[in-house]
Amino acid sequence: MALLPILRYPDPRLHKVAKPVQVVDDRIRTLVRDMAETMYEAPGVGLAATQVDVHERVVVIDVSEDNDDLRVLINPEIIWKSEETQVYEEGCLSVPGIYDEVQRAARIRVRTLDEQGETHEFDAEGLLAVCVQHELDHLMGKVFVEYLSPLKQNRIKTRLRKQEREALKA
Ligand code: NI
Numbered sequence: 001m002a003l004l005p006i007l008r009y010p011d012p013r014l015h016k017v018a019k020p021v022q023v024v025d026d027r028i029r030t031l032v033r034d035m036a037e038t039m040y041e042a043p044g045v046g047l048a049a050t051q052v053d054v055h056e057r058v059v060v061i062d063v064s065e066d067n068d069d070l071r072v073l074i075n076p077e078i079i080w081k082s083e084e085t086q087v088y089e090e091g092c093l094s095v096p097g098i099y100d101e102v103q104r105a106a107r108i109r110v111r112t113l114d115e116q117g118e119t120h121e122f123d124a125e126g127l128l129a130v131c132v133q134h135e136l137d138h139l140m141g142k143v144f145v146e147y148l149s150p151l152k153q154n155r156i157k158t159r160l161r162k163q164e165r166e167a168l169k170a
Contacts, residue, residue, distance in 0.1 A: 004038045004052040008164070009095045010157050015141040018048075018055045020075050024117035028058065032072050032115050035060045040067055044093045046131045048138030051094050059135040063127045076112035076136060079121070081105035088130045090144045096163075098156050102147045104133045 007014050021028055031054060039047040039060050049058040059073040086106040091099045107125045110132055114120055124132050134144055145156050 001037050002034045003041055004034050006038065006042070006047075006051050006093050007053055009092070009143050009145065009160055011094075013053055014050060014094060014138070014143055016050060016055045017141045018050055018057045018139040021056050021058060021113070024074055024113055024115060028056075028074065029115050031056075031058060032060060032074075036062075036070055036072075039093075042093050043067075045127070046135045047093060048135045050138045050141070057139050059132075059139065061128070061131050061135060063131055072115045073110070073132070073135070074113040074115065074117075076110055076132070076139075078108050078133070078136060079111050080109040082107040086126075086130070088127070090130065090134060092134070092144055094138075094143060095145055095156065095160065098145065098159075100145070100148055100152070102130075102134075102144055104130060108132060 031049065035047050035049065035052060038052065045063050046059065046061040049056050057075045059076060061071045062069055082105050084106040085103050087101050087103045089099050090102045106129065107123065108129050109121060109123050111119065111121045145153050
């Protein structure tokens with residue numbers, strides 16, 4: 001097990017598009033374990049492989065209160081979205097300290113492989129639906145702040161670059 005370094009916005013590597021996993025093997029299972037450990041340690045409710053600079057379609061999510069409901073998504077696809085939307089205040093381990101409202105589909109159906117390579121489908125609503133859509137955006141190279149106004153995005157970039165400079169000096 002290992003903690004993986006998390007890329008921070010506006011790192012350009014966060015905009016790479018992830019490729020599908022070709023084989024669900026021990027390399028992928030190790031990645032999943034390390035990503036889960038990194039997510040729980042952070043702590044966060046979701047992490048996409050893109051955020052740890054691995055550009056393959058792998059996501060871990062756990063929206064439970066007790067951190068006992070790990071969901072592993074490999075090559076996930078949203079196969080249905082409700083027209084009804086919900087607005088949720090989102091944050092991201094790659095954009096520390098920034099929270100803002102994003103509007104997304106209220107309910108979705110997801111098709112995914114698990115860490116054994118088996119196909120599953122599940123329906124999601126509420127926080128789980130938010131989280132799946134947020135993490136699948138990461139796999140497409142999209143960070144949630146890109147839903148905000150250009151003015152807000154620039155303020156966030158300035159703030160995070162300043163934090164980075166201060167961290168380097170400290
Ligand atoms: Ni995120």
